[in-house]
Amino acid sequence: MKIAVCVKQVPDATVHKRLDASGRLDRSGESALNPTDVNAVEEALRLKEASGGEVVVVSLGPEKAMESLRKALAMGSDRAVLVSDPAAAGSDLVATSYALAKALEREEADLVLFGQQSSDADGAVLWAAVADRLRRPMVSQVAELTLEDGSVTGKRQTEFGYDVISAPLPAVVAVSDAINQPRYPSLKGIMGAKSKPQETVSLADLGVEGERVGEAGSRTTVRSSAPPPPKSDQVRIEDDGNAAEQIVEYLAGKRLV
Amino acid sequence: MTTLVYLETHDGTLTKPGLGVLSKAATLGGDVAGVVLGSGVRDAAAGAGAYGASTVYVVDDDALASPLPQARVDALAAVVEESGADTVVFPASVLSADIAAGLSARLDAGLNWDLTDLRLEGDELVGTRPALGDTVLVEVGWTSTPRLALIRSGTFDPVESSGTAQVKDVSVTFEDFSTKAQLVDHLVEESSGPSIEDADVIVAGGRGLGGPEGFSYCEDLAGALGGAVAATRAVVDAGWYPYAAQVGQTGKTVSPKLYVALGISGAIQHKVGMQGSGTIVAINKDPNAPIFDYADLGVVGDLTQIAPRLTELLKARD
Numbered sequence: 109m110k111i112a113v114c115v116k117q118v119p120d121a122t123v124h125k126r127l128d129a130s131g132r133l134d135r136s137g138e139s140a141l142n143p144t145d146v147n148a149v150e151e152a153l154r155l156k157e158a159s160g161g162e163v164v165v166v167s168l169g170p171e172k173a174m175e176s177l178r179k180a181l182a183m184g185s186d187r188a189v190l191v192s193d194p195a196a197a198g199s200d201l202v203a204t205s206y207a208l209a210k211a212l213e214r215e216e217a218d219l220v221l222f223g224q225q226s227s228d229a230d231g232a233v234l235w236a237a238v239a240d241r242l243r244r245p246m247v248s249q250v251a252e253l254t255l256e257d258g259s260v261t262g263k264r265q266t267e268f269g270y271d272v273i274s275a276p277l278p279a280v281v282a283v284s285d286a287i288n289q290p291r292y293p294s295l296k297g298i299m300g301a302k303s304k305p306q307e308t309v310s311l312a313d314l315g316v317e318g319e320r321v322g323e324a325g326s327r328t329t330v331r332s333s334a335p336p337p338p339k340s341d342q343v344r345i346e347d348d349g350n351a352a353e354q355i356v357e358y359l360a361g362k363r364l365v
Numbered sequence: 366m367t368t369l370v371y372l373e374t375h376d377g378t379l380t381k382p383g384l385g386v387l388s389k390a391a392t393l394g395g396d397v398a399g400v401v402l403g404s405g406v407r408d409a410a411a412g413a414g415a416y417g418a419s420t421v422y423v424v425d426d427d428a429l430a431s432p433l434p435q436a437r438v439d440a441l442a443a444v445v446e447e448s449g450a451d452t453v454v455f456p457a458s459v460l461s462a463d464i465a466a467g468l469s470a471r472l473d474a475g476l477n478w479d480l481t482d483l484r485l486e487g488d489e490l491v492g493t494r495p496a497l498g499d500t501v502l503v504e505v506g507w508t509s510t511p512r513l514a515l516i517r518s519g520t521f522d523p524v525e526s527s528g529t530a531q532v533k534d535v536s537v538t539f540e541d542f543s544t545k546a547q548l549v550d551h552l553v554e555e556s557s558g559p560s561i562e563d564a565d566v567i568v569a570g571g572r573g574l575g576g577p578e579g580f581s582y583c584e585d586l587a588g589a590l591g592g593a594v595a596a597t598r599a600v601v602d603a604g605w606y607p608y609a610a611q612v613g614q615t616g617k618t619v620s621p622k623l624y625v626a627l628g629i630s631g632a633i634q635h636k637v638g639m640q641g642s643g644t645i646v647a648i649n650k651d652p653n654a655p656i657f658d659y660a661d662l663g664v665v666g667d668l669t670q671i672a673p674r675l676t677e678l679l680k681a682r683d
Contacts (some may be wrong), residue, residue, distance in 0.1 A: 125497045133497075193376055205470050216679060217525060221450060230479060230496065230633060233515075236466035240438060245545035248434075248463055251602045260414045261549065266432065266459045267615050268375060272550035273433065279546075286602030287537040327475025336495060339659060346652075347666025352674035356682070358662050364566075365590070365679060 109161030109255075112217035112350035114208060114238070115145040115180060118228040125228060132198060133228050141176040145223035148283050149180045150290035152221050153257055161218075162186050166211050167205060168196060174306055182293030182299035188304070190289035191214070193311040196321045203325035211312040212242060219260065222282040224249070226349040235282040239277035245275035247280040366395030366485070370424070372413055373443065374406050376559055379456050381458035384416045384523035386516050391417025392453055393485055399530065400450060402440045404430035405570050415528030416523055419579040422448060428539050431548035434463035442471050451510040452490060454483070457518045458560045459615055466517050475507045478515040479633070483562075485650075489645060498655045499633070505592045518637050525653060548680065561610055566592025567621045569612055569639070572651055573628020573668060577605040582672040583627055589679040595619065597635050614640035627668045631656025648672065 119125050120138040141149075152163045156353045164187040165180040167173055177188040191211050199207065212220055220242070222235040237245035250262030260281055261274040275281075292302070311321060319325060345354055359365040368390045372383035379401070398420040399413035410421040426439040426557050441464060445453060454467070457479070463661040469476040475579050481492035490512055492505045561567055568587040583594045596606035597613040598613050612619055620641035627648050629635060632655060639645070640659065646662035648668045657663040664671065 115409065122559035125500070127497070127501060127503070131503070146428050199467050201466065202473050202477050205466075207457055209470075217413070218593075228497070232462055233466035233469070233478060236463040239435070240467040242472040243540070243542045246435060246463070246544055247546055249459055264459070265598065265615055268432075269551060271548055273546055274549045275546040277629045285414060294369035302558065315477055316555070326478050327469075327473065327507060327509050329506045329508055331491065331506050333496070333503045336499060338662075340660060342655065343662070344663040345665070347510065347664060347671060351374075351664050351666050352678055353672045353673055355662065355664065355671070356678050358646070359623070360645075364644060365682065 110217045111163050111219045112215045113148050113152045113165045113168050113221045115143045117169050117176035118142045118235045141179045145289045147285050148221040148223040150288045178301045181295040181304045188306045190308045192308050195318050198323045199321050200326035200328045202327045203321045209241035210316050213289045218277045220280045224285045239280040246280040247273045249284050251284045251286045366398050367450045368452040372399045372401050374396045374409050385521035386456045387416045388524040389521040397669030402437050414528045419528045421532050435543040437464045438467035439539045439543050440537045452512045456516045459517050474513050474515040478507045479517050481520050490661035508668045561593045561595045564593035566590045566623045567595050568625045570598040570627050572599050576653045585676045589676045
């Protein structure tokens with residue numbers, strides 16, 4: 109059983125995210141593994157612990173993204189593959205899904221896992237595009253996952269209750285962040301991560317033509333950006349022991365109590 | 366411009382989010398058509414005429430009986446070809462996001478998501494997307510057709526007109542991989558307790574409650590305020606509270622006079638379900654929680670200290 113987990117490096121939660129002059133996200137600050145991707149890594153490790161196999165994390169991003177992939181290795185993943193190429197910068201969904209699918213075709217994993225959503229692009233769309241390119245069945249937003257007799261079964265929430273969906277391997281599964289509580293890497297894991305295989309590949313290595321990625325391969329653009337209209341009358345307090353009294357006063361002022 | 370609007374059905378009727386997006390698409394002009402995909406959905410399709418569609422394309426096929434996305438990508442690709450559409454607009458849902466993304470890959474068509482507005486500048490379509498936790502409004506465009514757009518839920522309300530639509534059937538050959546995923550069960554939880562949809566006051570809890578027992582803070586405070594208790598998707602999925610109480614994109618949309626959020630970080634998926642509330646009060650120990658960006662009163666602190674004290678003070682006022 110080989111499991112590929114698609115992950116992304118994003119600005120750390122403590123960083124004030126902003127767009128640069130070209131309308132792209134400023135990625136110069138502190139970075140981290142996308143929080144909900146950690147749930148996907150955890151689920152892959154649990155499947156591996158139950159039935160054996162290999163877990164490889166796959167990402168597309170700048171060279172420094174390997175630092176974040178090491179967290180997945182420290183948690184217990186076996187190997188990391190980073191597709192890094194200046195030509196891929198600014199790739200939208202069409203271009204990203206194309207390049208990532210090429211990297212995944214090379215891995216030939218039985219199961220491809222995704223996390224719920226990237227914290228920077230707020231997208232929750234990549235898995236469906238990648239599944240279509242790989243021509244594989246897909247189950248998304250999975251909050252409970254089981255693997256049995258060569259197929260995966262996922263329970264997920266929709267607007268109308270819960271659906272239980274089954275798909276034969278090889279398949280693509282996107283997990284919800286409710287699926288598990290990820291482990292923290294152990295000190296031993298952190299030390300061991302450094303010596304695990306970490307491969308950086310170029311687009312040429314994958315046979316991806318330059319015109320399929322980056323701005324050339326993208327079909328959407330960012331035209332401009334602006335701050336939203338301010339919300340007036342916002343009040344913010346830090347609790348100094350009197351927060352409850354202040355809340356009552358606030359509500360009373362608005363005649364809500 | 367030829368626009369297709371993806372319409373969803375539930376229990377044999379067209380659902381409101383799709384009709385809202387259809388009404389919006391009709392204001393942009395050009396040919397506007399609806400698309401209805403499913404099994405036994407043909408009767409519902411014609412209803413789209415009253416919301417601005419001149420044509421409704423229908424793929425009625427047993428392969429579309431379950432609410433799964435991949436066979437719908439096949440069907441929609443066929444309808445795009447049949448109609449010659451240059452624009453396809455989707456109301457965001459668990460199902461439609463996967464369909465839109467799959468279609469994006471299938472047709473190498475650009476997809477912009479989470480849009481809160483669409484407008485034309487000459488021939489160019491421009492979308493508005495609140496990004497980075499709604500801290501910036503981005504104007505987005507497309508560099509080729511078809512252009513795919515996912516609209517944030519609750520953005521546009523249906524506007525009824527006197528129009529009628531012609532129903533056109535389209536037949537589809539499905540890809541082998543598209544029908545491999547199968548729905549094996551569908552579960553609906555019965556609701557209990559006061560309904561959150563009609564409540565004037567809602568006290569909602571999130572992961573910051575620490576566990577299912579943390580909902581006692583919400584229940585006590587809701588009792589003191591005469592309100593109902595709601596929950597986020599994360600804690601409902603974790604089994605801390607029933608699905609019927611869920612507020613957000615996949616749950617209910619509420620607009621009480623007062624919404625008190627305890628331990629809720631306030632991701633977009635939650636925000637879209639409660640942003641219409643009159644006054645939003647948030648208590649969270651994380652000063653960076655997105656909910657503070659749109660709470661009227663934001664309190665940074667420990668809810669396990671503040672909520673019981675607040676309950677006590679409110680009870681003393683009665």
